[in-house]
Amino acid sequence: MENLKILLVDDEKEFVTTLAERLELRGLQARAALNGEDALHMIEADTPQIVILDVMMPGLGGLEVLKRIKAQHPQIAVILLTGRGSTKEGIEGMQLGAFDYLMKPINIDELIKKMQEAIQSQP
Amino acid sequence: MFGPKDNEVAFFGKITAGITHEINNVLAIIKESSGLLEDILAVTGEDAFPHKDKFETTLNRILGQIQRGVSITNNLNRFAHSPDHSPARVDLNEVAEQMVLLVTRFARLKNVGLETGPQDGPLIIKTHPVSLQMALFISIEIFLDLTTSGGIITLFPRKIQNKLVVGIHFESKTSDDADLFQPILSSNRWASLQETMAYLGGTAQADESASEILLYFTET
Numbered sequence: 413m414e415n416l417k418i419l420l421v422d423d424e425k426e427f428v429t430t431l432a433e434r435l436e437l438r439g440l441q442a443r444a445a446l447n448g449e450d451a452l453h454m455i456e457a458d459t460p461q462i463v464i465l466d467v468m469m470p471g472l473g474g475l476e477v478l479k480r481i482k483a484q485h486p487q488i489a490v491i492l493l494t495g496r497g498s499t500k501e502g503i504e505g506m507q508l509g510a511f512d513y514l515m516k517p518i519n520i521d522e523l524i525k526k527m528q529e530a531i532q533s534q535p
Numbered sequence: 536m537f538g539p540k541d542n543e544v545a546f547f548g549k550i551t552a553g554i555t556h557e558i559n560n561v562l563a564i565i566k567e568s569s570g571l572l573e574d575i576l577a578v579t580g581e582d583a584f585p586h587k588d589k590f591e592t593t594l595n596r597i598l599g600q601i602q603r604g605v606s607i608t609n610n611l612n613r614f615a616h617s618p619d620h621s622p623a624r625v626d627l628n629e630v631a632e633q634m635v636l637l638v639t640r641f642a643r644l645k646n647v648g649l650e651t652g653p654q655d656g657p658l659i660i661k662t663h664p665v666s667l668q669m670a671l672f673i674s675i676e677i678f679l680d681l682t683t684s685g686g687i688i689t690l691f692p693r694k695i696q697n698k699l700v701v702g703i704h705f706e707s708k709t710s711d712d713a714d715l716f717q718p719i720l721s722s723n724r725w726a727s728l729q730e731t732m733a734y735l736g737g738t739a740q741a742d743e744s745a746s747e748i749l750l751y752f753t754e755t
Contacts, residue, residue, distance in 0.1 A: 516563040520570060
């Protein structure tokens with residue numbers, strides 16, 4: 413997992429930078445995007461293997477970003493982050509091709525386990 | 536068909552749901568930040584940090600409060616979404632459990648415990664969820680208003696002679712509340728409860744011998 417390219421996408425800067433630091437302490441390098449448009453540009457410039465994507469973002473919402481990722485880069489595994497009480501978006505996301513979803517606040521060990529499962533499921 | 540009152544409730548629910556989402560984001564940031572401190576502690580030797588154990592204890596305390604906060608926002612979020620669809624099919628057991636979570640604080644202030652009775656399968660009813668919650672809340676408030684010594688209130692949805700019923704039973708701690716039912720039937724809250732139950736197509740009755748308020752519903 414150490415050479416894994418991870419992109420974190422969330423409009424909450426403190427959340428995404430702290431999560432990136434925690435992943436780094438575990439030997440995982442992650443870049444961060446604060447909105448959907450930037451995320452898509454970053455994906456085109458340097459394609460990650462995994463995208464951790466918040467559903468509720470201003471501007472381009474998470475589900476729309478997911479659709480565009482899957483249209484251009486179907487091989488990227490996307491794990492959605494939803495709010496509590498938002499299982500509807502998580503389920504909709506999986507129907508659109510997300511690997512899975514987690515509800516915030518997340519458990520980092522659970523996130524890493526999901527990332528491992530996502531990588532193992534790739535051909 | 537939504538009238539002005541329904542629109543008011545829907546507006547209130549929508550705003551509340553939005554705010555709970557914001558609070559949840561704050562909790563997520565606090566959780567990640569305290570998690571980062573835990574991670575750093577884990578790689579810090581005892582010699583480098585003399586107060587490591589106090590730090591760990593405090594971080595555990597923070598984590599406990601985060602979990603408490605998440606539970607509260609979950610409950611509030613579910614409550615905020617109650618007006619989304621009305622009428623709607625609901626499980627009386629789930630509504631009773633939700634009310635216990637939402638109203639426990641009020642009950643605790645009066646030294647009253649709040650719980651649900653045993654369940655025996657789903658009890659589905661098509662009704663107006665907000666008014667149903669109001670009816671349960673008013674029933675609980677009636678006992679909270681009248682008790683002086685505390686006790687336990689049990690919400691017990693069940694079937695009585697094929698009718699869907701929610702029983703709100705009060706067990707007092709002492710015999711000081713023995714004459715509870717006389718004031719109930721003449722209270723403003725009782726009139727308000729009757730009105731709410733009439734809107735729901737049901738009735739409210741007071742069973743003095745069982746120390747219980749019974750809310751009867753039409754099963755649909």
